[in-house]
Amino acid sequence: MKTVTLGNSHTAVSDVALGIMRMGSLSRKRAAEILTSAKEIGINYIDSADIYGNGTSERAFAAGMKEGVLKREDFFIQSKGGIVLDPAKSSGDVVFGQRYDFSKKHLIDSVDGILERMNLDYLDAFLLHRPDPLMEVDEVAEAFDYLQSSGKVRHFGVSNFNPQQVAMLQGAVDQRLMFNQLQFGLMHTGAIDFGLHTNMIDDASVDHDGGVIEYSMRKHMTIQAWSPYQWGTFNGTFIDNPDFPEINQKMQEIADQHDVSKNAIATAWILRHPAHMQVILGTMNPEHLRESAAGSDVRLTKQEWYDLYLAGKHTLP
Template structure:
């Protein structure tokens, strides 16, 4: 398989990413426990043992405790930092008193959020900073000023976005001297809008698809790394109870299990390999703190290389619950 866009930019990033959203315990202000740190460290070690060196954070994950937990791991094992590609996100703010939850791409917030993230992680720089979700009040020149300050200060190497359309990326990019490196999107066998948007061109069925037109093609043409959050579809095809799920979902789970048995691998490797088989060079983000589940993803890249066009389509058509063409 070809190198992924991040590798083409000189970042030694693994094809799989460990998402650190579960780190730090509950989504509240309760203190981090030693058990929380130990569980996270076991997850990190599991990831490293199967070649994952890239770790995804956001300043809001478990109210900041995910980054703090990761920082405690790095404090005890500082040699790990130079082996890792670390990215985080900012731009989502929780409700405060009478002020509602909101998005904030102001220069002041971006700068303060990055400083807080670096403090919690206990590191000097982020490899990548992503803007978490589109802010309707975004002013590209103000974002550019924040990014320029962070890069000049050596606090961030590369910048990207999450959940943005091609037009939103273009609108922001016109003010930036450096090309955005990443767009992070929900993508899985259980969330197929990113594929359906393309195959439903000039079809009535496309009216129900909620995905920005041309986004996949734009990111590929501009060498923007597409990262997939939720790639395991919350375990829907890898062993989760499917009571009450539609028949086509249950049948797809059985198909995944049969393929895994035939290929002597895991359902997780099949599901992730299906995503990675796409020519966009997608990086799936495994959002788990379960070491065993992380280890089950080991063969994903190998399964992507081996997966035939017919096998790929068999999973896609089964998961969408509707024949093609």
């Protein structure tokens, strides 16, 4: 498996990460199986959040680590915080927030809870989980300073922030913001569509994200692509979906040429971008994880990349 260098650091990790949002429903044995499989295929990066499964995902991770006799050093472990759950709308793996809270107390309490649930002494990284319009950057700075100086968090980042939000926060904190988690994949391409349609007036020319990919590249922030196989936001996967025959046919053609699965091709399409992104895979099926992560070792040609883009009914001027 190939690696990616995180932010402006010298830390190289797998360019595919395992997201544990759905781990809360797994038994100790099954959690150990997926974590062991991740290690065996070269994935050494774990992504979590304090709200996943209302905390059960992180407890299942701890149980799986113990059951699988895995070491803390086997993984670079990150989690996210800042969302306050809405109990009325949250059940099992499906969770929704009722507000955001980037206060110093909430962020510190969030990390403490994460460490307790995951049975860890420290996090390799802690990310703010979606932007809060009521964010007071001085409080975030105080929280980051405490979390770093206490040894509880080593690196910091954000999730779903636009460039202005990143710049505002970066101007207040001493720690380098190394990551930004963004939804990106073959059927979620708005962050690149507008650039292709510069100086045009069609729908694709609208920049919804402030040039976040270009900004991240200039600032050496690692983009972590979440829900890489989803269309829309929570609409489901486009892979093997009969509503998307063209993209599935093209993925299968290219997959056959590279002797991998369609999932691997969807992964490879993201990794072909020169931003050197990292793909977060959320499957809890070891075989599915292996198939999807195999995209790390596929280097698409530029023509293959564009053929897939066009098969997704995206357009070129």
